[in-house]
Amino acid sequence: xxxxxxxxxxxxxxxxxxxxxxxxxxxxxxxxxxxxxxxxxxxxxxxxxxxxxxxxxxxxxxxxxxxxxxxxxxxxxxxxxxxxxxxxxxxxxxxxxxxxxxxxxxxxxxxxxxxxxxxxxxxxxxxxxxxxxxxxxxxxxxxxxxxxxxxxxxxxxxxxxxxxxxxxxxxxxxxxxxxxxxxxxxxxxxxxxxxxxxxxxxxxxxxxxxxxxxxxxxxxxxxxxxxxxxxxxxxxxxxxxxxxxxxxxxxxxxxxxxxxxxxxx
Amino acid sequence: xxxxxxxxxxxxxxxxxxxxxxxxxxxxxxxxxxxxxxxxxxxxxxxxxxxxxxxxxxxxxxxxxxxxxxxxxxxxxxxxxxxxxxxxxxxxxxxxxxxxxxxxxxxxxxxxxxxxxxxxxxxxxxxxxxxxxxxxxxxxxxxxxxxxxxxxxxxxxxxxxxxxxxxxxxxxxxxxxxxxxxxxxxxxxxxxxxxxxxxxxxxxxxxxxxxxxxxxxxxxxxxxxxxxxxxxxxxxxx
Numbered sequence: 001x002x003x004x005x006x007x008x009x010x011x012x013x014x015x016x017x018x019x020x021x022x023x024x025x026x027x028x029x030x031x032x033x034x035x036x037x038x039x040x041x042x043x044x045x046x047x048x049x050x051x052x053x054x055x056x057x058x059x060x061x062x063x064x065x066x067x068x069x070x071x072x073x074x075x076x077x078x079x080x081x082x083x084x085x086x087x088x089x090x091x092x093x094x095x096x097x098x099x100x101x102x103x104x105x106x107x108x109x110x111x112x113x114x115x116x117x118x119x120x121x122x123x124x125x126x127x128x129x130x131x132x133x134x135x136x137x138x139x140x141x142x143x144x145x146x147x148x149x150x151x152x153x154x155x156x157x158x159x160x161x162x163x164x165x166x167x168x169x170x171x172x173x174x175x176x177x178x179x180x181x182x183x184x185x186x187x188x189x190x191x192x193x194x195x196x197x198x199x200x201x202x203x204x205x206x207x208x209x210x211x212x213x214x215x216x217x218x219x220x221x222x223x224x225x226x227x228x229x230x231x232x233x234x235x236x237x238x239x240x241x242x243x244x245x246x247x248x249x250x251x252x253x254x255x256x257x258x259x260x261x262x263x264x265x
Numbered sequence: 266x267x268x269x270x271x272x273x274x275x276x277x278x279x280x281x282x283x284x285x286x287x288x289x290x291x292x293x294x295x296x297x298x299x300x301x302x303x304x305x306x307x308x309x310x311x312x313x314x315x316x317x318x319x320x321x322x323x324x325x326x327x328x329x330x331x332x333x334x335x336x337x338x339x340x341x342x343x344x345x346x347x348x349x350x351x352x353x354x355x356x357x358x359x360x361x362x363x364x365x366x367x368x369x370x371x372x373x374x375x376x377x378x379x380x381x382x383x384x385x386x387x388x389x390x391x392x393x394x395x396x397x398x399x400x401x402x403x404x405x406x407x408x409x410x411x412x413x414x415x416x417x418x419x420x421x422x423x424x425x426x427x428x429x430x431x432x433x434x435x436x437x438x439x440x441x442x443x444x445x446x447x448x449x450x451x452x453x454x455x456x457x458x459x460x461x462x463x464x465x466x467x468x469x470x471x472x473x474x475x476x477x478x479x480x481x482x483x484x485x486x487x488x489x490x491x492x493x494x495x496x497x498x499x500x501x502x503x
Contacts, residue, residue: 037356040355040356040359195377196377196378198377199376199377199378199379202376224376227355227356227359228355228356240355241332241355242329242330242355242358242359244330245329245330245331245332248325248330248331249284249325249330249331249332251285251332252287253287253288256286256287256288257287257288260288
């Protein structure tokens with residue numbers, strides 16, 4: 001009798017347990033727990049103030065949570081508490097195995113250096129010094145995110161919003177990270193530009209087998225990109241499951257309200 | 266070997282489905298009650314009954330698009346381990362859809378900017394086939410379903426309803442999976458294409474697939490069914 005291959009790895013890429021966050025006396029995030037597996041795209045949805053960006057910042061070690069534990073699986077196969085690492089270790093992770101795509105590209109790009117240097121910076125951080133190779137890789141990545149490589153010496157200030165966002169994605173993906181955090185990556189863009197970016201993201205996550213945690217208030221974005229969904233309300237995860245199951249057969253009252261409030265997610 | 270003697274690919278044990286509408290004063294809609302169904306390799310079960318009997322709901326439960334309210338749904342690919350859909354982790358369900366279950370829904374959910382050829386080739390590429398092989402096979406399916414070749418490089422968003430439905434059939438039948446769920450696959454097709462889809466379903470059954478189908482056209486159901494199930498049996502207590 002043949003057996004099915006085991007469901008991927010035995011350890012998750014990211015293990016999140018009982019993460020909580022306070023701003024002053026106010027508890028803005030509580031009891032967030034889930035596992036993310038290699039190659040999985042997880043959407044975190046909920047309205048403004050539901051705690052989704054707070055969760056993302058806690059996962060990506062951009063803010064230390066008040067409570068709970070976030071562990072990341074290193075290339076050596078060991079899960080490590082990201083908040084127990086030194087700042088130097090966190091920085092190394094942030095520019096190698098992780099990516100972070102901000103809603104506003106200006107927050108993730110260096111606006112006064114060339115597009116090529118923006119893409120090359122993480123590679124240089126990893127020790128690549130050969131100018132020709134850096135430039136060739138940058139040009140290749142510009143093409144991959146559908147930016148004319150002839151613009152390699154222009155600064156992002158001269159780019160449209162959609163081009164800036166694609167450049168930010170190239171800057172993050174050039175080191176082949178294993179986990180990318182995205183905070184509302186499409187919401188600052190026109191609808192027509194959004195579709196192109198979504199389609200690009202969908203292709204890249206599939207080709208590179210990226211694990212992604214994407215925060216979005218847009219259920220259509222979740223539907224197109226994510227395998228799984230987490231629904232947040234007032235700092236708590238109220239529902240989780242396969243994306244289309246949560247959208248087509250929502251169980252929690254808040255999810256039902258969310259789904260029924262939009263046109264055809 | 267008869268189909269009934271073979272272990273089922275899919276088994277539903279006392280499955281029920283009830284929708285609770287929290288914003289309609291907690292109204293409850295009982296759609297299915299006490300569904301027991303086993304479908305073995307090489308069987309084509311056609312679901313009969315007027316609309317509103319929960320036929321599509323049943324397929325959606327098996328595809329894990331809906332969550333059962335009660336009972337168990339067990340999926341066992343030939344030679345593989347049983348998966349209890351109500352207990353399975355999302356990543357196991359993603360893998361199940363990739364490898365085990367094909368689902369032809371009533372409408373194609375289009376992916377912006379992806380060509381019809383790649384929409385159809387994608388399931389094979391996900392399964393590890395080279396792009397070249399996957400596209401060659403996709404071309405064969407599109408040709409067989411009479412999609413004009415000049416449309417292949419275009420995204421299906423602008424296609425007619427019938428063309429989209431044929432792209433949908435090709436996309437979801439191209440990979441020979443052990444279980445195939447068909448929700449009115451011929452609803453918007455002409456006679457020639459309907460005949461082709463009947464052939465494709467028979468070929469799937471002949472290679473050992475288990476098939477569960479809904480067909481608005483009784484003649485199509487008659488042409489493919491090895492067994493018919495009357496859905497009104499699952500509504501008794503509803």
